[in-house]
Amino acid sequence: MRILYGVQGTGNGHITRARVMAAELARRGVSVDFLFSGRTANGYFDMEPFGRYQIREGLTFVCHGGRVNAAKTLWRSRPLQLIRDIKALPVTDYDLVLNDFEPVTAWAARRARVPCVGISHQAAFKSAIPKQNEGLKDRLLMRHFAPVDVALGVHWHHFGHSLLPPIIEHRQPEGAVCDNVSENNVCENKIIVYLPFESPADIEALLAPFPQIEFYCYHPEVQAEDRGHIHFRELSREGFHRDLADAAGVISNGGFELASEALSLGKKLLLKPLHGQFEQQSNVLTLHQLGLASTMHRLSADELETWLALPPATAVTYPQVAPRLVDWLLTGDWYDHAALCRDLWQHVVFPDYCRLPG
Numbered sequence: 001m002r003i004l005y006g007v008q009g010t011g012n013g014h015i016t017r018a019r020v021m022a023a024e025l026a027r028r029g030v031s032v033d034f035l036f037s038g039r040t041a042n043g044y045f046d047m048e049p050f051g052r053y054q055i056r057e058g059l060t061f062v063c064h065g066g067r068v069n070a071a072k073t074l075w076r077s078r079p080l081q082l083i084r085d086i087k088a089l090p091v092t093d094y095d096l097v098l099n100d101f102e103p104v105t106a107w108a109a110r111r112a113r114v115p116c117v118g119i120s121h122q123a124a125f126k127s128a129i130p131k132q133n134e135g136l137k138d139r140l141l142m143r144h145f146a147p148v149d150v151a152l153g154v155h156w157h158h159f160g161h162s163l164l165p166p167i168i169e170h171r172q173p174e175g176a177v178c179d180n181v182s183e184n185n186v187c188e189n190k191i192i193v194y195l196p197f198e199s200p201a202d203i204e205a206l207l208a209p210f211p212q213i214e215f216y217c218y219h220p221e222v223q224a225e226d227r228g229h230i231h232f233r234e235l236s237r238e239g240f241h242r243d244l245a246d247a248a249g250v251i252s253n254g255g256f257e258l259a260s261e262a263l264s265l266g267k268k269l270l271l272k273p274l275h276g277q278f279e280q281q282s283n284v285l286t287l288h289q290l291g292l293a294s295t296m297h298r299l300s301a302d303e304l305e306t307w308l309a310l311p312p313a314t315a316v317t318y319p320q321v322a323p324r325l326v327d328w329l330l331t332g333d334w335y336d337h338a339a340l341c342r343d344l345w346q347h348v349v350f351p352d353y354c355r356l357p358g
Helices: 012-027 070-076 079-088 103-112 122-126 136-144 200-207 237-245 256-265 278-290 301-308 321-331 338-345
Strands: 002-008 031-037 054-056 096-100 116-120 150-153 187-194 214-218 225-227 230-233 247-252 268-271
Touching: 002 012, 002 103, 012 031, 012 096, 012 116, 012 256, 012 321, 031 103, 079 103, 096 103, 103 116, 116 122, 122 136, 122 150, 122 278, 187 237, 200 214, 200 230, 200 301, 214 237, 230 237, 237 247, 237 256, 247 256, 247 301, 256 268, 256 278, 268 278, 268 301, 321 338
Parallel strands: 002 031, 002 096, 031 054, 096 116, 116 150, 187 214, 187 247, 214 230, 247 268
Antiparallel strands: 225 230
16 A cells, blocks of 8 residues: 655644654555645755655645744645646555645545545544634635545543544653652743743743743754743754653643643643644633633733642543554545444543542
8 A cells, every 4th residue: 555644744743643653654654745734945954754745835824922923824825826736636546545635636536536544633623622703714714725535533531522632742751850750750940831822932921930840941043041940942843842841731732642642741831822723722612511621812921839838749541543544544445434433442541530520
């Protein structure tokens, strides 16, 4: 089987999920070509697992000051280039197109009538899951941005639907290196901050009043620099995971994949959704309803102080989804995935304090 795998490149979560799938597909000897869109070529990093991957412009959202800028998003879109890329992509060379909310490969597969299976968090929004501020444009976006023949959504809970648990890279935790280490090898005063849509200056102003906490802030607009208890770091997959391993908590936007990894590692979460982004707002609502995260809708020192005083979190146990998912893909029976999803959820264990629906 020869596969073309299209991945939305605007967020690192899509790439993280594709990286887990790439490792499993490679282990089975499956021939896979990767195509990424939504980010400039120099914006990708740590891409070795994808081999000689392709890049297209695609479509992306423009953000400023912690919210989506609709005018700039529309201004920077190049629909004629998108159409040219779709028409020129040789998808008939492949037996299957896998798609993680990537428009070029999805529309090229639709045009050429090549089977296309979507594996994304966005696909979950086709089901009746918690949603926040969903409008007509959001429903149209989720349905038509990257259309697929079979949609496999991933989410933190199934909510009674055939959804997959999060596709997480199960790593061996590294030993803690700080002095204030708990019995779980966690640095109790170490917090990871990943707020790429906020300005570094605003982030520093938020964290400055808490000198007792060591904040490790990963951001696309900074160089590595220590400013007292605030440690700015350039984007680095290995560096981020090394710091995440022994951190007590994570402050981030409402993206899916980082929250999933934090939950699986037992890190407490404080989330600020990207304003104007329906998906992130819905994600934050979901985790709040499940009792798995705290929220703030603006950069608030008061809310940060309250969250820092909360007790440690307990890990959510998610199974290794990628091996079972690849097994299912290789059978070729792509229109029946209910049994796969049902079996995987039987291996999920939530903390006692989690507020499960129903």
